[in-house]
Amino acid sequence: MLDEDVKTQARSHTKCASCPVRHRAVCARANSDELTLLDSVKFYKTYQAGQTIALRGDPLEVLSSVVSGTATLSQSMEDGRTQIVGLLLPSDFIGRPGRDTVAHDVTAVTEVTLCCFRRKPFENLLVNMPHVQVRLLEMTLDDLDAARDWMLLLGRKTAREKIASFLLLIAHRSVANAEKTLANEVRIELPLSRETMATYLGLTIETVSRQFTALRKDGLISLDGTRSVFVPDVAALAAEVGDGE
Amino acid sequence: MLDEDVKTQARSHTKCASCPVRHRAVCARANSDELTLLDSVKFYKTYQAGQTIALRGDPLEVLSSVVSGTATLSQSMEDGRTQIVGLLLPSDFIGRPGRDTVAHDVTAVTEVTLCCFRRKPFENLLVNMPHVQVRLLEMTLDDLDAARDWMLLLGRKTAREKIASFLLLIAHRSVANAEKTLANEVRIELPLSRETMATYLGLTIETVSRQFTALRKDGLISLDGTRSVFVPDVAALAAEVGDGE
DNA sequence: CGACCGCTTTGACAGAGGTCAAATGAGGTT
DNA sequence: AACCTCATTTGACCTCTGTCAAAGCGGTCG
Numbered sequence: 001m002l003d004e005d006v007k008t009q010a011r012s013h014t015k016c017a018s019c020p021v022r023h024r025a026v027c028a029r030a031n032s033d034e035l036t037l038l039d040s041v042k043f044y045k046t047y048q049a050g051q052t053i054a055l056r057g058d059p060l061e062v063l064s065s066v067v068s069g070t071a072t073l074s075q076s077m078e079d080g081r082t083q084i085v086g087l088l089l090p091s092d093f094i095g096r097p098g099r100d101t102v103a104h105d106v107t108a109v110t111e112v113t114l115c116c117f118r119r120k121p122f123e124n125l126l127v128n129m130p131h132v133q134v135r136l137l138e139m140t141l142d143d144l145d146a147a148r149d150w151m152l153l154l155g156r157k158t159a160r161e162k163i164a165s166f167l168l169l170i171a172h173r174s175v176a177n178a179e180k181t182l183a184n185e186v187r188i189e190l191p192l193s194r195e196t197m198a199t200y201l202g203l204t205i206e207t208v209s210r211q212f213t214a215l216r217k218d219g220l221i222s223l224d225g226t227r228s229v230f231v232p233d234v235a236a237l238a239a240e241v242g243d244g245e
Numbered sequence: 246m247l248d249e250d251v252k253t254q255a256r257s258h259t260k261c262a263s264c265p266v267r268h269r270a271v272c273a274r275a276n277s278d279e280l281t282l283l284d285s286v287k288f289y290k291t292y293q294a295g296q297t298i299a300l301r302g303d304p305l306e307v308l309s310s311v312v313s314g315t316a317t318l319s320q321s322m323e324d325g326r327t328q329i330v331g332l333l334l335p336s337d338f339i340g341r342p343g344r345d346t347v348a349h350d351v352t353a354v355t356e357v358t359l360c361c362f363r364r365k366p367f368e369n370l371l372v373n374m375p376h377v378q379v380r381l382l383e384m385t386l387d388d389l390d391a392a393r394d395w396m397l398l399l400g401r402k403t404a405r406e407k408i409a410s411f412l413l414l415i416a417h418r419s420v421a422n423a424e425k426t427l428a429n430e431v432r433i434e435l436p437l438s439r440e441t442m443a444t445y446l447g448l449t450i451e452t453v454s455r456q457f458t459a460l461r462k463d464g465l466i467s468l469d470g471t472r473s474v475f476v477p478d479v480a481a482l483a484a485e486v487g488d489g490e
Numbered sequence: 491c492g493a494c495c496g497c498t499t500t501g502a503c504a505g506a507g508g509t510c511a512a513a514t515g516a517g518g519t520t
Numbered sequence: 521a522a523c524c525t526c527a528t529t530t531g532a533c534c535t536c537t538g539t540c541a542a543a544g545c546g547g548t549c550g
Contacts, residue, residue, distance in 0.1 A: 492549105492550095493549090493550090494548085494549085495546100499544070503540085503541105504540100506537090507534105507536090507537100508534080510531105512530085513529080516527080516528090517526090517527100518523100
């Protein structure tokens with residue numbers, strides 16, 4: 001994990017106190033003692049858009065939290081078919097204490113900054129950081145719920161429902177810091193290209209594009225450029241996802 | 246969770262020492278102190294095939310391990326479309342410490358016996374059972390990996406690949422107790438009906454049935470009745486799943 | 491033994507989404 | 521402004537899987 005090509009990386013330290021994900025990441029409920037421990041061993045690392053962060057099967061030497069940017073977890077078949085199995089947005093955790101191999105490919109889709117910990121020291125510190133331990137289990141359970149929700153999407157939803165679900169997912173996650181409820185109209189900045197969305201939604205790029213066009217023609221969204229989506233009526237879009245919420 | 250309709254249930258105690266899942270379940274690495282704790286609070290509960298064990302949104306009052314039988318975790322949409330998001334086989338854990346609501350519908354597909362713990366007492370004991378705590382995180386991570394593997398199957402695999410993957414999954418899980426490697430030929434007893442398989446694989450029952458027929462015509466499997474599958478050449482079937490393993 | 495019931499298989503057909511190919515558009519660069 | 525590149529959109533067509541319907545099969549129960 002985390003190759004050593006220094007040309008494309010940057011390292012630096014930032015005080016946890018001023019960290020943008022301080023209250024949502026694995027350290028969310030750490031007390032000041034725990035925070036001091038973490039602060040002493042962490043280091044930052046930045047990856048450029050498109051860069052591979054880790055490959056399945058690599059020795060797992062570094063665990064990290066996403067501080068800024070977007071990355072994906074993906075799984076591929078021999079013939080190249082690929083499915084994104086997780087979106088990594090700021091505050092998400094990468095890697096598993098207790099595992100010694102990377103389970104899925106990790107790729108930066110925008111410039112990504114990670115707050116990294118070497119695995120062994122982190123595991124050793126963990127016994128002295130009960131709040132971090134609990135938070136880690138909690139985040140893992142959240143990831144599991146998210147994965148299972150996505151299974152319903154992949155197995156049963158139509159292309160239109162998939163796109164609507166995705167737009168609302170991004171809308172929710174991007175306001176997660178601020179208010180928890182969505183306004184009646186929202187502007188969404190998509191962190192993913194059409195192709196990456198397709199890989200996440202179990203579709204092809206053409207189908208994604210056609211569904212964007214269809215939603216636009218139906219007045220459910222309007223586009224400003226290709227990455228900026230305006231939703232004039234969130235409830236109307238939510239009615240397209242098919243399930244209760 | 247765990248409704249109180251006594252007509253369809255049975256309760257009893259069994260010593261952990263003689264438990265068939267003692268070395269694979271959440272108690273796998275419990276020491277004798279921890280085991281004594283668990284033993285003192287656990288109780289067994291049996292559900293009939295087809296019975297609902299818990300529904301999404303129910304208050305989560307009981308956590309449990311599957312001792313025998315097969316159950317499913319599933320998620321449904323308003324219009325009835327349903328996706329099974331997890332198979333629960335012996336040794337699997339149901340429920341999440343720290344959550345107060347059931348996240349997915351749980352249904353018995355065969356007669357199922359659970360080893361149950363009331364949630365609050367279990368959570369309190371957990372701080373005194375570090376080995377159980379670690380095992381729980383480990384099992385949750387395994388579940389997460391399994392869910393993500395399934396996302397690849399649901400999003401990208403063809404019907405034939407899905408069936409082949411499923412057969413090999415069941416083959417592996419049913420010998421998990423004994424040897425870890427699969428012989429070159431295997432007999433598989435399916436715990437699921439065609440319909441339940443379809444719900445798990447993101448297919449319809451007709452497609453599942455057609456793929457069984459196709460695999461049989463291609464000599465990759467033979468059927469004895471409808472639930473017993475003989476695989477004469479495991480490697481040949483494995484070549485049909487599409488991915489590395 | 492024969493009727494019945496639920497599960498499974500098979501058939502005919504339709505449609506959603508994939509494939510292949512070309513056109514359009516949006517950013518950069520010179 | 522003209523050009524280049526790459527992402528996106530659109531079009532035409534095809535195929536896999538879903539839908540609807542009927543037939544087959546295996547138990548069970550009178």
